[in-house]
Amino acid sequence: MKRTRLIFLGTGDAFASGGRHLSSYLLQHPEGELLLDCGPTILASLNRHGLSAEAIDAILLTHFHGDHIAGLPFLFLHYINIEPRSRLLKIVGPPEVERRVMEIFRAMYADTAAEPLPFALEFVEMKPGERRIFGGAEIDAFRTVHQEDPPSLGFKIRAGDRKIIYVGDSGWSEDLIKHTQGADLFLCECSFFETRYETHLDYPRIAENAGRFGAKRIILTHLGQEVLDRQEEVALEMAQDGLVIDL
Ligand SMILES: [Zn+2]
Numbered sequence: 001m002k003r004t005r006l007i008f009l010g011t012g013d014a015f016a017s018g019g020r021h022l023s024s025y026l027l028q029h030p031e032g033e034l035l036l037d038c039g040p041t042i043l044a045s046l047n048r049h050g051l052s053a054e055a056i057d058a059i060l061l062t063h064f065h066g067d068h069i070a071g072l073p074f075l076f077l078h079y080i081n082i083e084p085r086s087r088l089l090k091i092v093g094p095p096e097v098e099r100r101v102m103e104i105f106r107a108m109y110a111d112t113a114a115e116p117l118p119f120a121l122e123f124v125e126m127k128p129g130e131r132r133i134f135g136g137a138e139i140d141a142f143r144t145v146h147q148e149d150p151p152s153l154g155f156k157i158r159a160g161d162r163k164i165i166y167v168g169d170s171g172w173s174e175d176l177i178k179h180t181q182g183a184d185l186f187l188c189e190c191s192f193f194e195t196r197y198e199t200h201l202d203y204p205r206i207a208e209n210a211g212r213f214g215a216k217r218i219i220l221t222h223l224g225q226e227v228l229d230r231q232e233e234v235a236l237e238m239a240q241d242g243l244v245i246d247l
Pocket residue numbers: 013014023065067068168169222
């Protein structure tokens with residue numbers, strides 16, 4: 001039987017700091033497969049690790065910044081040309097998800113986007129507080145402090161008896177303490193070290209609250225140059241591209 005496995009495809013920030021690929025994670029579990037965000041380096045990541053995109057049931061998008069969504073046009077081309085897909089693909093994200101994704105597809109590959117796709121694509125809007133099932137996993141969306149309108153999302157993902165909290169990009173919020181209670185894994189963005197932004201997390205803020213998060217394991221990701229430059233001072237686990245963890 002397939003285990004519940006998380007594969008770190010891209011753990012860098014928007015600047016590909018340290019040569020890291022951009023945000024994307026593949027969650028495989030016995031009931032299905034989910035892609036969490038789809039950064040523009042998605043195909044490089046899949047190819048480097050010899051991974052197939054075929055089994056992905058749904059893609060969860062946290063928000064509409066390019067480092068989290070600009071891989072979708074490449075993934076569509078991959079499904080048309082390299083790993084032919086006919087099965088339904090669901091793309092889940094904040095309100096406006098269909099318009100945002102199709103706009104970048106048309107901008108990047110106008111000719112291909114003008115033709116019907118050989119597979120069914122269903123866009124599903126999620127608002128903070130909503131719960132749905134995708135790829136056999138129960139997904140709760142919550143608001144993160146990043147984009148306002150439409151609101152950025154974090155996801156609580158229940159796959160079998162495992163619970164993962166994924167925050168794509170977020171500033172500090174006490175809600176993070178609440179959302180991480182009882183989780184097996186908290187996948188937490190950590191873009192900065194000395195710089196403090198309202199819309200991103202920095203290492204000192206995460207470290208001072210580490211004992212309050214309720215997750216059994218915290219992995220820092222979306223790592224920026226400040227964090228990479230001072231990694232000997234980082235006491236929490238840091239993600240790296242290609243990391244595979246069994247939950
Ligand atoms: Zn980002």
